[in-house]
Amino acid sequence: MAEDDAALIDFYPYRDRFKTYHRLEPQGRERQSILDELAAMAGEEDRIADLGRVSGSIYHGGHDHYAFLTEAFRLFAHSNVLQRDMYPSATKLEAEIVAMTSSMLHGDAGTCGVVTFGGTESLINPMLAYRDRARKEKGIAEPEVIIPVTAHVALEKAGHLLGIKVLRAPLAGDWRVDVEWVRRLPRSRSSVASGCTWTHAWEVSSFPGAKSSATRFRASTSASPASPRCRPTPTSTASR
Numbered sequence: 001m002a003e004d005d006a007a008l009i010d011f012y013p014y015r016d017r018f019k020t021y022h023r024l025e026p027q028g029r030e031r032q033s034i035l036d037e038l039a040a041m042a043g044e045e046d047r048i049a050d051l052g053r054v055s056g057s058i059y060h061g062g063h064d065h066y067a068f069l070t071e072a073f074r075l076f077a078h079s080n081v082l083q084r085d086m087y088p089s090a091t092k093l094e095a096e097i098v099a100m101t102s103s104m105l106h107g108d109a110g111t112c113g114v115v116t117f118g119g120t121e122s123l124i125n126p127m128l129a130y131r132d133r134a135r136k137e138k139g140i141a142e143p144e145v146i147i148p149v150t151a152h153v154a155l156e157k158a159g160h161l162l163g164i165k166v167l168r169a170p171l172a173g174d175w176r177v178d179v180e181w182v183r184r185l186p187r188s189r190s191s192v193a194s195g196c197t198w199t200h201a202w203e204v205s206s207f208p209g210a211k212s213s214a215t216r217f218r219a220s221t222s223a224s225p226a227s228p229r230c231r232p233t234p235t236s237t238a239s240r
């Protein structure tokens with residue numbers, strides 16, 4: 001086995017225990033055998049999380065809460081929320097999530113948002129909103145975003161997809177962004193600065209000079225809802 005394969009082996013612990021499917025089989029499987037296999041994997045994987053030594057990734061350790069979530073998801077697992085006329089609960093629930101997030105982040109009546117899936121989409125959306133606002137309101141044709149070296153790599157993905165140049169700001173030595181380095185940059189093309197250092201700290205307040213930088217660059221974190229000015233309703237949601 002090549003050295004690289006050996007290093008990756010832990011990512012594929014089921015290779016030797018369960019069949020690997022490379023195409024749809026002509027014959028289906030018994031439901032129970034599928035459930036048994038999934039339960040075996042889930043049980044082993046939960047044991048790691050249940051040790052209580054995982055930071056990040058797992059946001060609640062209670063199996064009673066997992067059961068409650070499962071019950072709620074079960075009711076809508078088959079719903080296609082594109083069909084908002086058939087599933088208006090999606091509109092209600094999404095608007096409430098946006099409103100709760102907006103209230104935590106001190107949004108106002110003009111704040112709007114959309115529920116996204118996963119970190120990458122959640123970063124692409126605000127980057128798109130900031131890019132388009134910078135283009136419209138400031139005439140910035142070649143946008144740049146300034147992020148700490150510790151910010152999540154998904155911001156690079158968003159930059160790549162949206163044609164935004166990503167500048168990586170160094171840290172000042174206390175895990176916080178070197179704001180002086182940011183201040184020395186030419187200002188004309190920056191449409192947004194991220195104060196979020198994913199791997200080390202989440203608080204916007206840990207971005208020293210956030211207020212003054214926000215005035216210049218409109219500070220944002222990957223947790224903030226995209227907030228272009230839109231319909232002046234308390235909790236409007238963008239349609240997909």
Ligand SMILES: Cc1ncc(COP(=O)(O)O)c(C=O)c1O
Binds near residue numbers: 121
């Ligand atoms: C802050 C942050 N941004 C982006 C991502 C990327 O998320 P995903 O792999 O779901 O696209 C993560 C994932 O952990 C994250 O924590």
